Ligand code: FES
């Protein structure tokens with residue numbers, strides 16, 4: 004490779020050193036002069052009227068500075084939290100969008116809903132004071148699960164939202180689907196629940212807010228994936244602070260997975276309170292508090308059916324989903340089970356007609372929003388489970404039915420019946436490679452061997468496509484986005500030729516300080532040690548939409564590539580002047596500007612210096628300096644895809660499932676750094692395995708209490724739950740991004756739940772089991788096995 | 799209450815409330831913010847430090863109970879390996895890409911060092927079992943496991959085993 008730190012180089016991460024030495028700079032580590040501590044008083048009830056908040060005792064405690072409530076917010080004219088994406092129902096009417104006050108306004112709608120905010124000199128004091136705040140609740144019956152909430156007699160969360168229905172939404176050609184079903188030789192059906200998840204980045208959310216009266220400037224440090232968006236939403240809609248007077252900083256952030264890509268009430272309350280009391284305030288979320296205040300993910304109840312002809316060809320897919328929104332709309336809540344779900348229902352197949360309807364339902368639970376994959380894992384799980392059921396019912400091989408229906412490589416670009424056009428891909432290629440790597444052919448022997456040890460063994464495959472690189476603004480705005488989804492990058496070349504990049508995405512584990520430096524290194528021929536990537540501070544970086552939806556490299560990387568191209572063009576102009584050549588005769592390669600066919604040349608560093616010391620510089624035609632900026636708005640989503648294969652053993656007695664092998668072959672487009680891509684896959688797959696095997700947010704149906712409210716009850720994947728994963732890439736470059744990249748942040752989480760579940764169902768198929776819901780906890784599997792072994796089950 | 803400890807080789811003496819957790823003493827009083835807090839149920843291991851050479855969860859122990867002990871945090875780990883810039887386990891985490899967001903990393907590294915103290919040549923299975931008290935949400939553990947095995951190898955080599 005020409006450039007040892009360029010695109011494709013397996014270099015180690017530049018950012019590691021501060022983390023391995025304990026010098027990371029997380030929000031909870033911050034201290035500001037005069038800093039106070041804040042604690043939220045949260046509702047212990049799922050649904051209740053708030054008759055009054057008595058803070059007398061709390062305020063009488065020495066060192067307690069304030070106890071603030073929704074009434075104070077209202078008195079100060081603070082607005083509710085905005086929704087960033089609106090959707091339109093079947094009836095053509097906009098979704099119901101009830102107000103979402105930052106502190107409860109007369110009513111609480113989930114356990115954890117914030118009622119008051121206490122500020123004190125120390126954390127201990129703030130906690131004590133919070134405990135002495137007396138809230139007078141009038142408890143109401145709660146609507147906890149989606150199925151409960153849509154019952155005609157269900158309690159209503161909002162008086163003006165009948166049936167708790169936020170929106171009854173659909174996509175696709177209903178008539179074409181109905182017609183295809185009418186003529187189908189076979190119809191396969193599935194009913195499933197996509198289990199509710201809690202993202203749980205290891206760093207709990209935290210914030211510090213500070214107001215400087217001398218400059219009238221406000222700063223919020225927050226654990227956010229998108230500081231500029233927080234500045235815009237909070238400054239413009241909630242607190243009405245002018246953008247130039249508000250700085251939002253997201254320093255080192257300990258994982259996000261979507262959980263940190265919303266504008267949360269706590270951010271607004273802290274910022275408002277800090278301005279009010281004139282002292283910096285810090286709030287660090289306890290983990291148990293995070294369980295009941297971080298937005299949750301997934302939570303669908305779905306019925307779907309596939310129409311097939313007698314040869315196993317898919318004719319049409321019909322899907323009906325109830326999606327839980329929780330007690331209020333979170334920033335992107337309504338977009339996730341609709342626009343990020345239905346368009347992916349074609350999967351990697353040529354299914355010609357698809358219709359999907361989604362009812363978005365309010366319930367007395369924590370708001371639900373994006374969690375790694377966001378809508379696309381739900382779509383993939385549904386399609387890939389249903390495909391296995393189709394195969395079983397038709398007596399076809401699971402691979403054969405996939406092969407029969409897969410979009411062939413030659414058919415790309417491929418327009419699906421669900422809005423999106425896949426630009427590139429090779430699902431058959433990915434699948435064949437995965438089958439080989441996982442030794443699918445040798446499975447029968449392994450199954451026998453397991454049987455000898457008294458264990459069921461199963462193998463499962465999931466093929467998938469995802470739409471990421473969020474997003475083409477025009478398309479997104481047409482789908483209801485209330486903002487653009489471009490990205491921006493500035494490349495600042497210093498007089499020495501060293502480079503600082505200012506970019507609007509945010510790295511919270513993804514390794515951008517390395518991969519983005521590799522892109523610049525490739526472009527400008529400067530080694531990565533001489534390139535720094537700056538992000539996460541609205542005072543430093545021009546603008547940006549942040550990091551989510553596997554967009555950073557795809558959208559941000561393209562902006563960066565374009566900015567670097569502008570640097571090269573300007574450098575060529577300077578070189579052309581200095582070398583007395585025409586612009587067209589000056590080329591830039593490996594960090595050197597030269598005149599073609601001659602030995603006249605200038606190094607990148609020489610040109611950089613002369614841009615700032617313009618002695619020999621075309622000042623009449625060109626501005627001095629060497630700094631360029633680009634905003635990039637993608638023309639399409641990008642569509643990574645792949646095939647994942649899981650192999651499991653199930654204990655016949657206990658029902659415990661062991662994941663014994665995992666293979667992933669993914670098409671993520673151009674790979675900038677294979678080490679980092681593999682790491683993203685490992686983490687993503689493990690989160691998906693967590694959903695399949697153990698993770699589940701469980702609410703008590705009557706009281707609406709979160710039963711899985713700590714790491715003792717919410718089972719997170721641990722090291723001993725995972726086998727060594729085999730990760731390979733089978734890439735087709737993206738046709739429309741600058742570098743051919745497609746994104747890899749979410750693919751693991753999208754492919755794995757179905758692969759693992761399909762393997763478990765395969766293992767249990769000899770008991771006649773056709774479907775199981777996630778998570779496959781020992782208890783659930785044991786019950787299913789017991790049930791299947793009862794005499795009646797064989798009939 | 800007065801508590802006297804050695805922290806990363808330096809003697810520290812502080813008048814603290816008796817309910818102060820070790821992690822709070824480290825983070826708030828001493829400014830050693832490399833030790834993290836990831837939960838409130840003693841489940842995640844982000845807070846692991848060494849007390850007299852053994853890994854403990856600093857969120858679950860009162861500082862006053864450790865009077866007279868020697869505490870090593872991630873900030874002081876390298877010095878325990880002969881003052882190199884990095885402890886071999888830190889280097890191994892870097893070289894094997896055993897971290898992403900870095901939040902679990904200090905606790906992971908401290909746990910790993912103790913794991914290797916108890917078992918100088920752990921197998922993959924033993925490493926996975928040994929890290930049972932540490933959660934990582936980013937890496938899927940694969941590269942952490944590889945890092946611990948590599949760190950153990952270098953530690954053995956250094957000790958001439
Ligand atoms: S902070 Fe989670 S175990 Fe100590």
Ligand code: FES
Nearest residue numbers: 898902934935936
């Ligand atoms: S690296 Fe992020 S939690 Fe482990």
